Amino acid sequence: MSKRARHCISSELYLECIHMLRYKEWILAATLYPVIFASIPILLGTWLASGAEEASRIFAENVGTDAYSIFLLVGANMWFFVMTALWDFGLKLRKEQTSGVIEDLYLAAGSLTWPLVGSGLFSILQCLAKYIASMLIGSILYGNSRYVANLDFLYGLGILTVGLVGVYGLSFMIGAIVLRVKEAFSLLVILQMLFGILMGVFYPVSSLPYGLRWISYALPMTIALNDVRAVLLSTQYVIDAHWDLTLILCQSLLYTLIGVVVLRRSERGIRRGAGLASF
Amino acid sequence: MALQTHPPALDSAATMATPVIAEKLVKTFRSSSRLGLFRNQRTVVKALDGVSLRIGRGECFGLLGPNGAGKTTLVKILTTLLLPDSGRAWVNGHDVVVEPEEVLTGIGVMLTGERTLYWKLTGRENLTFFGRIHGVPEEKLRERIREVVEGFRLGPFIDRLVETYSSGQRIILSFSKSLVADAPTIFLDEPTISLDPNYAAQIRDAIMRLTKGEGRTVILTTQLMHEADLLCDRIALLSGGTIVATGTPAELKGMVKEERIITMKIAAKAAQSGIIRQAVGVPEALMTTTEDGYIQLEVKTMSVDDLLPDLLDRLVVNGFQIHRVHVSEATLEDAFKRLTSGGT
Numbered sequence: 001m002s003k004r005a006r007h008c009i010s011s012e013l014y015l016e017c018i019h020m021l022r023y024k025e026w027i028l029a030a031t032l033y034p035v036i037f038a039s040i041p042i043l044l045g046t047w048l049a050s051g052a053e054e055a056s057r058i059f060a061e062n063v064g065t066d067a068y069s070i071f072l073l074v075g076a077n078m079w080f081f082v083m084t085a086l087w088d089f090g091l092k093l094r095k096e097q098t099s100g101v102i103e104d105l106y107l108a109a110g111s112l113t114w115p116l117v118g119s120g121l122f123s124i125l126q127c128l129a130k131y132i133a134s135m136l137i138g139s140i141l142y143g144n145s146r147y148v149a150n151l152d153f154l155y156g157l158g159i160l161t162v163g164l165v166g167v168y169g170l171s172f173m174i175g176a177i178v179l180r181v182k183e184a185f186s187l188l189v190i191l192q193m194l195f196g197i198l199m200g201v202f203y204p205v206s207s208l209p210y211g212l213r214w215i216s217y218a219l220p221m222t223i224a225l226n227d228v229r230a231v232l233l234s235t236q237y238v239i240d241a242h243w244d245l246t247l248i249l250c251q252s253l254l255y256t257l258i259g260v261v262v263l264r265r266s267e268r269g270i271r272r273g274a275g276l277a278s279f
Numbered sequence: 280m281a282l283q284t285h286p287p288a289l290d291s292a293a294t295m296a297t298p299v300i301a302e303k304l305v306k307t308f309r310s311s312s313r314l315g316l317f318r319n320q321r322t323v324v325k326a327l328d329g330v331s332l333r334i335g336r337g338e339c340f341g342l343l344g345p346n347g348a349g350k351t352t353l354v355k356i357l358t359t360l361l362l363p364d365s366g367r368a369w370v371n372g373h374d375v376v377v378e379p380e381e382v383l384t385g386i387g388v389m390l391t392g393e394r395t396l397y398w399k400l401t402g403r404e405n406l407t408f409f410g411r412i413h414g415v416p417e418e419k420l421r422e423r424i425r426e427v428v429e430g431f432r433l434g435p436f437i438d439r440l441v442e443t444y445s446s447g448q449r450i451i452l453s454f455s456k457s458l459v460a461d462a463p464t465i466f467l468d469e470p471t472i473s474l475d476p477n478y479a480a481q482i483r484d485a486i487m488r489l490t491k492g493e494g495r496t497v498i499l500t501t502q503l504m505h506e507a508d509l510l511c512d513r514i515a516l517l518s519g520g521t522i523v524a525t526g527t528p529a530e531l532k533g534m535v536k537e538e539r540i541i542t543m544k545i546a547a548k549a550a551q552s553g554i555i556r557q558a559v560g561v562p563e564a565l566m567t568t569t570e571d572g573y574i575q576l577e578v579k580t581m582s583v584d585d586l587l588p589d590l591l592d593r594l595v596v597n598g599f600q601i602h603r604v605h606v607s608e609a610t611l612e613d614a615f616k617r618l619t620s621g622g623t
Contacts, residue, residue, distance in 0.1 A: 004380075004414040011411040015397065022399045022440075103360055104395045104456075107388050108413040110380040115412065272362045273309075 005114045012118025020126070030084075031130050035138045038076035041202045042069050042142065063204055065233035069142035074232065075201040077134055078160075078225040081127040082167050082195050088123050089116065089171040090178045090188050112267055113260055116175060120168035127164055128157060147232050156228040159248065163224025166252035170220050172259025176266035199225055206236070220255050224248050297369075298464045298496040299334035299357060304366035306352050306520075326352040328520040329366070334513075336463075337494040339486060341507040343611075344517035345619050350500040351391070353517070354466050357498070358388050371464055384414065387465040389457035391472065398442040402433060402452045405441060410459040420459065427455040431481060447478045454482055458489075464496045465489060471506060479506075486510050504611040514611075518619040531614040539583050543576045544569065544603040545594065558597040559590060573602055 020027065045068060049055035056066035065071060093102065093112075102112070109115050135153070139145045147153070177187060195201075198216040200208070205216045205226060216222045217238065227244050230237045237244050306327040311319040327349045334340040342350040355361040357370055359379035368375045371385040389395075396405045403424065410420040428437050431451055436444060441452065454470050467486070471479040483506065489495045490512070501507050507514055508528045516524045516531065524531060547555060549568050555576065556564060565577040580586045583606055594601055 004412075007414050008412045011408055014411075015400070015408050018404060019397075019399055101395060101397065103390055104388075104409065105412070106360065107358060107383060107386075108409045108460075110383045268362070271360065 004110065005117075008109045008114035009118035009121060012115045013122045016119055016122035030080075030126075031133045031137070034073065034076040034080045034130075034134045035141060037080065038069070038073040038138060041072050045072075062207075064235045065229075067144050067147060067233050070139060070144050070147045071229055071233060071235075072202055073135065073138040073142070074156075074229055075225065077131050078163075078221055078228070079196055079199065079201040081131070081160075081164060082199070082221050083192055084127060085120070085123060085164070085167045085171045086174050086188055086191055086195075088119065089168075089175040092116075092119060093175050093178050106267075111264065112175075113172075113263055116172065116263070120171065124161065124164045124168065128161060131157070131160060152231050156231045159224050159227050159231065159245065162245070162248050162252055163221050163228075166220030166224075166248070166255040169252065169255030169257070169259035172256070172263045176259075176263045179263075179266055179270055195219065195221075198222070201225075204235070205238075218251075220251050223251070296336075297333050298336055298371055299332070299340070299369070299498060301330055301332050301353070301357065301368040302366055304330045304353065304356060304368060305364045306349075306356060306361065307364055325520050327356070327363070327366075330517070330520070330522055331366075332515055332522065332525065334496060334498060336496055337490055338512045339490040339497045339499060339510050341511035341514040342498065342500040342517060343502075343504075343507055343514055343615060348517040348619070349520040350517055351468055352520075354388075354468055354498065354500060358386060358466055359383060385462055385464055387457035387460050387462040389454050389465075389467045389470055391468045395453050396441050396449060396456070399440060401440055402437040402444070402448075403428075405452065406437075406456055406459050409456050413460045415460055419461070423459045423461055427458055430485065431455055447474050450474055451478055451481065454485070458485075462495075464498070466498045468500050469502065470499070471501070471503065483510060504615060508611045516615065516618050524614075524618050528611055531618070532609045532611060535609055535614045535617040538579055538581055539609065540607040541578045541580060541583060541587055541590065542603075542605040542607075543590070543594070543601055544573045545576060546600040546602050547574045548572075549574065551599075554597065555594070555599065558593045558599070560593065561590075 045059070046052050046055045049058050055068060059068040059071070060066040063071065093116075105115055106112055135148050136145075139148045174187070174191070181187065198208070198212065199205070199219055199222045200216065205213055205222055208216055223238055223244055226235075226238055227241070227248070229235050230241070230244075238247070304327050305325070308324045308326055310322055310324065312322050314320055326347075330349070330353060332340075342353060344350050352361065356363050357368055357375060359375050359382050362376055370382045373381040373385070375382050396402075397408070400408065406424050406427070407420065410423065411417075415423065428434055431454070433452065433455065436448055441449060444452065450470070450473070454467070457465055457467065470482050470486075474482065486497055486499065487510065490497050490510075497510075499507070499510060511528060513525065513527055514531055515522045524534060526534070545555060552566050552568075552574055555574060556562075556566065559576065559578070561578050563579070567575050567577075569575050578586065578590065587604075587606065591601065591604070
């Protein structure tokens with residue numbers, strides 16, 4: 001990696017930190033969002049089972065753990081991180097395209113890739129911090145703090161980190177589409193829904209129809225989500241701990257590589273056309 | 280001076296010695312015209328049509344032309360923001376298509392508008408951010424920021440959020456941003472547009488310093504004729520995607536045959552105006568009496584050099600004393616209007 005690339009990444013990290021500090025209220029909202037979001041299925045499930053104990057029993061029968069609140073909380077967190085990754089990149093590029101900063105960013109950095117890598121790195125760090133905070137708050141709130149206060153939680157954090165890299169690789173592709181299509185919102189909303197259904201946010205992927213499961217496992221965060229739950233709640237791995245981690249690593253590398261190539265090609269294609277600032 | 284000149288074949292020494300070279304650049308844009316709710320018509324606009332130019336070191340080179348002439352497209356190609364359909368260009372010896380990163384290292388760019396900054400950052404944070412991603416070493420960056428803050432008197436507002444700036448303050452910060460990288464070649468796209476006279480003068484002084492004082496090359500697009508006249512060593516007039524004329528401001532003005540007005544203040548009484556008119560022999564001449572008691576004679580002509588000596592002779596022979604003579608100059612605006620509308 002060149003010195004200039006390192007400069008771009010660190011500067012973008014610095015920029016994002018400043019932006020975050022200028023919108024402090026958002027940090028609190030983003031931390032609480034997964035906790036609140038997870039409470040919807042938790043309350044619904046508890047009500048349908050006529051109480052927490054019965055809900056735990058039924059859940060354990062079907063999923064292999066009685067800690068359904070932690071299962072749903074992890075799912076809500078992961079889904080939120082995927083959304084953050086997609087929306088952050090899509091909206092960031094779109095906003096900078098419409099505001100005119102994107103050309104200056106390109107002129108200074110020589111490519112949009114490195115500033116976006118910096119932005120993605122910041123977002124991963126932010127997601128990890130939010131995960132820790134919301135899991136702490138959520139586990140205390142739902143009375144399951146033992147799942148957070150152990151070493152498995154840290155291992156789960158490691159799996160999450162590797163999985164998030166792949167999500168940002170996918171975001172590069174989304175960024176490339178946004179630059180070309182010039183319309184971020186409808187695309188992102190559709191993807192948000194598809195991810196919600198396919199990555200097993202509120203249910204194990206094994207409950208999906210067989211064909212859909214393969215599409216689901218091809219998404220960058222599905223196996224990571226499954227395995228964070230497996231580590232924390234002793235539920236099933238997709239294959240086993242070793243193979244799953246290898247798969248997550250391979251997916252992350254592959255998605256990142258494809259994402260960077262697609263973004264670079266898209267950037268060049270746009271320069272061949274009406275330019276980056278055209279919207 | 281020549282109309283639409285093409286440079287000869289290039290060698291690497293030429294591209295290194297001449298900061299900006301463009302050779303037969305062509306760029307087309309495709310867009311859709313809306314013909315109602317559901318019908319579109321594809322249109323192709325040729326923004327540049329074989330533009331060639333060379334800009335020397337330390338030169339302030341103006342790009343003038345009506346809206347849509349291709350000025351900004353040319354700047355965007357030279358700054359690697361756009362790729363040409365055909366033709367080649369070199370900036371500081373680097374090909375804009377093949378070596379965009381090397382080109383960007385050696386240029387500072389100010390694009391039109393005030394929305395080229397992060398509004399949630401302070402002015403200093405903006406300069407630091409863009410300087411860093413441009414790869415300026417930390418110590419040099421601090422020094423450059425100190426210089427531009429002092430040079431453009433940014434001190435009172437540099438540490439405020441950009442969202443609180445006035446429009447003029449944002450533009451001057453954008454201009455400062457283009458200088459932070461300390462680049463030898465600077466592209467400025469209408470830098471003084473919408474600025475008050477004080478800020479505009481500050482930027483013009485800075486451009487003078489950059490070229491005449493520091494030997495940097497400045498490529499300036501502007502719609503302000505007096506600004507181009509004042510700052511530019513040479514100007515290219517663009518119209519319809521082609522360069523219709525290139526030359527110094529004086530050379531461009533000399534290219535138009537514009538109607539000029541000869542004004543003479545003659546020591547005579549109002550009653551003598553009939554004699555003056557007869558002596559002058561130009562029936563359309565306009566005569567008025569000034570407040571300080573002179574007769575003012577105005578004659579419009581296309582050939583000052585022929586008529587003026589003749590007029591002076593006739594008046595002197597008839598015993599009139601001429602107090603003052605003034606001939607209106609052809610302006611760059613005259614040249615702009617004539618040359619970009621296809622006439623001379």
